[in-house]
Amino acid sequence: xxxxxxxxxxxxxxxxxxxxxxxxxxxxxxxxxxxxxxxxxxxxxxxxxxxxxxxxxxxxxxxxxxxxxxxxxxxxxxxxxxxxxxxxxxxxxxxxxxxxxxxxxxxxxxxxxxxxxxxxxxxxxxxxxxxxxxxxxxxxxxxxxxxxxxxxxxxxxxxxxxxxxxxxxxxxxxxxxxxxxxxxxxxxxxxxxxxxxxxxxxxxxxxxxxxxxxxxxxxxxxxxxxxxxxxxxxxxxxxxxxxxxxxxxxxxxxxxxxxxxxxxxxxxxxxxxxxxxxxxxxxxxxxxxxxxxxxxxxxxxxxxxxxxxxxxxxxxxxxxxxxxxxxxxxxxxxxxxxxxxxxxxxxxxxxxxxxxxxxxxxxxxxxxxxxxxxxxxxxxxxxxxxxxxxxxxxxx
Numbered sequence: 001x002x003x004x005x006x007x008x009x010x011x012x013x014x015x016x017x018x019x020x021x022x023x024x025x026x027x028x029x030x031x032x033x034x035x036x037x038x039x040x041x042x043x044x045x046x047x048x049x050x051x052x053x054x055x056x057x058x059x060x061x062x063x064x065x066x067x068x069x070x071x072x073x074x075x076x077x078x079x080x081x082x083x084x085x086x087x088x089x090x091x092x093x094x095x096x097x098x099x100x101x102x103x104x105x106x107x108x109x110x111x112x113x114x115x116x117x118x119x120x121x122x123x124x125x126x127x128x129x130x131x132x133x134x135x136x137x138x139x140x141x142x143x144x145x146x147x148x149x150x151x152x153x154x155x156x157x158x159x160x161x162x163x164x165x166x167x168x169x170x171x172x173x174x175x176x177x178x179x180x181x182x183x184x185x186x187x188x189x190x191x192x193x194x195x196x197x198x199x200x201x202x203x204x205x206x207x208x209x210x211x212x213x214x215x216x217x218x219x220x221x222x223x224x225x226x227x228x229x230x231x232x233x234x235x236x237x238x239x240x241x242x243x244x245x246x247x248x249x250x251x252x253x254x255x256x257x258x259x260x261x262x263x264x265x266x267x268x269x270x271x272x273x274x275x276x277x278x279x280x281x282x283x284x285x286x287x288x289x290x291x292x293x294x295x296x297x298x299x300x301x302x303x304x305x306x307x308x309x310x311x312x313x314x315x316x317x318x319x320x321x322x323x324x325x326x327x328x329x330x331x332x333x334x335x336x337x338x339x340x341x342x343x344x345x346x347x348x349x350x351x352x353x354x355x356x357x358x359x360x361x362x363x364x365x366x367x368x369x370x371x372x373x374x375x376x377x378x379x380x381x382x383x384x385x386x387x388x389x390x391x392x393x394x395x396x
Contacts, residue, residue, distance in 0.1 A: 034085055035063035036102040036115045044150040046117035053081050053157045055164050061151040062116045066105050066130060076155040097122055105132040120149060161298065177302075181213040182293045188230060190308040190332050196236030198315045202289045203303050204230050204237045204258075210293045216245055217268035220278040226265065228292045239292070241265065262288040308332030 029040035031050055034057055042048050048061030059081065064070050069083040093103040097118040104116040107124075108131050114124065125133045127144040168175050170187065177184040188205030191197040197204045208230040216224040224245040231238045239261040243251040255261040266286060272278075289295040294303070297318070303309075304317060311332075 031058045033058055033060045033063055033102075034088055035059055035067065036104055036117070037100070038102070038115070038117075042117055044152070045148060046120055047115070048149075048151045051078075051155065051157050053085065054159065055167055057085070059085075059157070060116070061155055062149055063104055064157070065151065065155070066116055066126075066132070066149075067103075068130070072155070073158075076153060077158050078155055079158045081157050082160070107132060107134045107137075109133060109137050116149070165298075165302065177299075179293075179296060179298065182296065182299075183211045184293060184299055185209045185211065187302060187306060190303075190306045190312070191232070191237075192308045192311040192332050194236070195314070198312045200314050200316050202294050202300075203306075203309070203312065203315060204239075204294070205303060205306060206230060206232045206237065208292075208294075208303075210299075212291065212293065214265070214291075215269050215273075217243075217265065217272050218245060218248060220272050220276045226291075230292075239288075258288040258292065262291045265291070306332075 032039045033042075033047065033050065034053070036047060038047060038060075041050055042060050042062070047063055050058045051061055051064065053059045053064075064078050064081055064084065065072060067084045069080045069087065071079045073079060088103060091103075092101065093113045094101055095104070095115045095118050096112045097114055100115075102115055104114055105119055105126075106113050112134060114122070114132070119132060120126070122135070124135050125139055125141070126146045126149055127133070128146060129144060131144075133139040165177075168177075175185075186207055186209040188207035188209070190203060190205050197206070208228075210228050212226045212228060213223050214226050216222045218224075222245070224243055227240075227242040227244070229240045229242075231240060233256060236256055238254055238256055239258045240252070240254040241261055241264075243253070243265075253261055253264055287295060293299050300318060309315070309317075
């Protein structure tokens with residue numbers, strides 16, 4: 001079973017610990033754009049919203065679109081953003097209007113540098129071909145002149161995920177990987193001594209922790225924060241889901257079966273939607289492993305890179321091109337705390353050895369290019385042509 005305690009009265013919203021931090025936080029947005037160096041989201045008719053362009057790196061939508069290095073693809077993919085970030089590290093520009101550091105756009109005639117938001121507020125002219133001209137030049141205004149620079153379409157930054165993941169130090173506790181509504185806080189440790197911590201399609205590392213924002217089962221149309229974690233339990237893993245929602249006490253659910261744990265959430269969400277005559281959520285998250293994030297390709301790939309994965313007999317590895325050399329990954333889970341009590345696994349090598357050409361006579365040198373055999377097989381096949389051992393007395 002599971003343990004559920006939500007009959008307590010709603011907690012106050014002032015200093016309630018059960019209210020999620022991301023839901024009650026109303027402070028200053030400290031995310032800084034890597035181009036204009038302004039913090040927080042920009043106005044739609046200005047810098048625009050912030051886009052994630054790397055590990056801890058952000059860039060305004062218009063700051064990226066109006067840069068000369070960046071090219072917008074057919075489906076809103078912004079390419080060559082790393083080239084823009086590299087230029088910002090090597091060059092220093094100052095906006096002519098606000099006299100602050102940063103870059104954005106430059107005039108086609110006088111090459112004056114402006115922030116995108118500063119140039120737009122100053123009524124400079126923006127054209128469809130990514131050309132900006134100062135209003136003092138009195139350029140001819142035609143059909144290419146833009147009346148709005150608001151980015152109300154879907155744009156994404158093309159990123160090199162493999163390089164970004166390899167730059168993260170997983171030995172520290174400060175990393176967080178976010179993919180849509182899922183945030184992975186810890187990958188955990190693989191348990192190799194007990195078979196219940198993996199199957200053919202999933203690995204359940206001890207210490208794994210992820211946060212998912214999903215529909216509330218109390219209030220339709222609102223979201224709650226579900227903290228999913230895996231702990232060690234007698235006979236196998238324990239799957240824990242801690243539900244936190246603004247205005248309610250937290251609810252703790254745990255079970256040794258991952259399907260039973262997640263099914264409680266799905267069942268109550270469907271009942272709430274049916275009761276209030278709301279549309280049911282999509283069925284794509286009905287899989288328990290996907291709700292925990294274990295079935296997401298990038299998370300599954302990182303878990304497969306954890307030490308000890310090669311010792312799991314029943315797990316089927318996802319085919320991939322090259323491995324990820326991740327840094328600071330935790331060692332396999334050791335229940336006793338000492339390596340002396342852990343089972344020893346022999347690393348069997350099936351490397352086939354080729355004898356050197358000096359060991360083969362001239363009449364049989366062509367055998368060196370034949371099929372590879374083990375040293376013992378080669379010795380039995382060529383025992384007739386090998387020189388006989390000589391005794392200490394000098395007689396063959």
